[in-house]
Amino acid sequence: MDRTPRGPSSMYFLQLLQAYSASRRTGCLLLLSLLVACGKPVPVELTEVVIQPAEQSYFPVYGEYIAMAMPSLDVEVRARVDGFVEHVDFKEGSLVKQGDPLYRIDARPYEAKVKRLTALLNSAKASLAKAGRDVKRLRPLFEEDAASQLDLDNALSAQETAAADVQAKQAELQEAELELSYTKVSSPIAGLVGASQVDVGALVGSGGQSLLTTVKQVDPMFIEFHMSTLDYLDAQRRKNSYEEKRKADAEGKAVEGFVRITLADDTDYRYWGDVSFTDPQVNPETGTFAVRAVVPNPDRELLPGQFTRARLELETIPDAVVVDETSIRIEQGGSYVMVVMPDKTVERRFIVPGPQREGRVVISSGLDAGEQVITEGMHRVQHGQRVVALNQQQYKERLEAEEKARLEEQAAPSDGES
Structure with a gap:
């Protein structure tokens, strides 16, 4: 006897059984796909940094000092x-x-004195003229024995006395005229x-x-500052020959060179100064000595008593390894830079920094010219990490592209706008 269900309820049961089997196979496939996906390595996003090569260049070393502008002449005007x-x-x-x-x-008292002495001088000249006439009259008489030797001697003596009196009166008159001019x-x-x-x-x-006023000559001006003995030694080593040293000593300049002046607003003064004098004695209390430079001041930008900064070249490093100061970090163990190696890994490198100027630092040891140091993004990396290195131009282009995209996004209408 055939017991296979034939009614509607039997057909419905078969459909449910087929649907359950299909959904089970789909679930297994999804689970298998997830398991396979979990087995793949997840890509790591590398940190971007900005690099700059350590340069090898000529590097002048300057000493910078607090200086004061002083008049080249300061005269007291007195009565x-x-x-x-x-x-x-x-x-x-x-x-x-x-x-x-x-x-x-x-000037009235002095004018009166001049007039009085002029009159006295004229009187003395008249006496001298009379004495001259007496001598002229007595000399022929003496030669004819009509006048004695005593008479001639008295006449000559009177003439000499009158001449001396004229000279005295002339000197007094000159003094009076000088006093009159002083008014x-x-x-x-x-x-x-x-x-x-x-x-x-x-x-x-x-x-x-007595003091009436003062007059200060402000063109040229003196720039006065104090230099340490160590800087003095560096400046002395710049002289290449004994002849240069001898000439500088003869001119009273233990330190030679041009001085750059920085004004109160941190701008460089347009004219350079020239060292004109160095004090031959060191102050034992401070270990410094005075230096004076002469600088033109035609526009009177420098005023007496004005504080400035003086910069003087002390030495030159011909093949210095130089980096930007932003690439250097300092910790308790010393100064270091982050170097990007050829395989794009970061190496923490301790260095010995040397002189610096205008944001550039000489590396005395620890770094070679041409090595790539990180200037931006150092806080996001550590030793041994792989990075994406961008040079300054690439970094600039990246920033410009991001800024352009941001502006375009701001300018684009939103979905709610018609």
């Missing part, structure tokens, strides 16, 4: 005669030329005139205020 100030002929703080009038002192006080040099120490009506001279 040379006694009297009352009648007029002040300058504006305080202005630029004056040599010979420009500054003060006028009451007009002029600037002895060209420069900036300071504040007036006296007003109109003030008594000046030995009986009153």
Whole structure:
């Protein structure tokens, strides 16, 4: 007897059984796919860093010092005669030329003295002329025995006395005329005139205020600073021959070279200075000695008493290994750089840094020219790690591309906008 189900319920049961078998096979396939995928290595994203090669170049070493601008001449203008100030002929703080009038002192007493001495001189000249005539008259008489030797000697003596009196009166008159000229006080040099120490009506001279004002020559200017003895030794080693040293010593310059001036706003002064004097004695308390340079100042950008920085070349390193200062890190164990090796792995390299200038540092040891050091991204890497190294140009192009994409994304309309 056939017991196979024939009704609708039997057909429904068979369909359920077939669907369950198909879903089970699909699940197994998915599980197998996941197991295979888990067995594959996951790619590691490498860190990007910016590198720069260590350069080999000529590197001048400078000493930098706090300096002060000083006038090349600083003259006190004083009254040379006694009297009352009648007029002040300058504006305080202005630029004056040599010979420009500054003060006028009451000249009437000195004019009267000149007139009196002129009269006395004329009287002495008249006496000299009379004595000359007496000698001229007595000499023929003496030759004819009409006058004695005593008469001629007295006449000659009177003539000599009158001549001496004329010379004395001339000297007194010259002195009086000189005193009269001192009543007009002029600037002895060209420069900036300071504040007036006296007003109109003030008594000046030995009986009153002697100092009237000051005039400072500001073109050229002196730049004064102090150099250490160690820097002095470096500067001395720059001299290549005994003749150079002898010439520098003869000129009073233990240190030679041009001085670069940096102003208060950290800009370089347009003119270079030249060392003109070095103090031959070292201050035992500070271990330094004074150095003075002369620098042009036609536009009066430098003022007396102004603080500046002076930079003087001490030595030169012809084949220095130089890196950017941003590539150097310092820790308790010393200074180090991160070097990207040819296989793109990072090596932590301890170095000995040397002189530095304008963001560039000389590497005395620990690094060779041409090796690639990391300048940006050092905080994201460690020793032995593989990296993607970009040079400065590639890094710049990457930043420009990212900025361009960001701007385009900001400019693109959103989905909600029509």
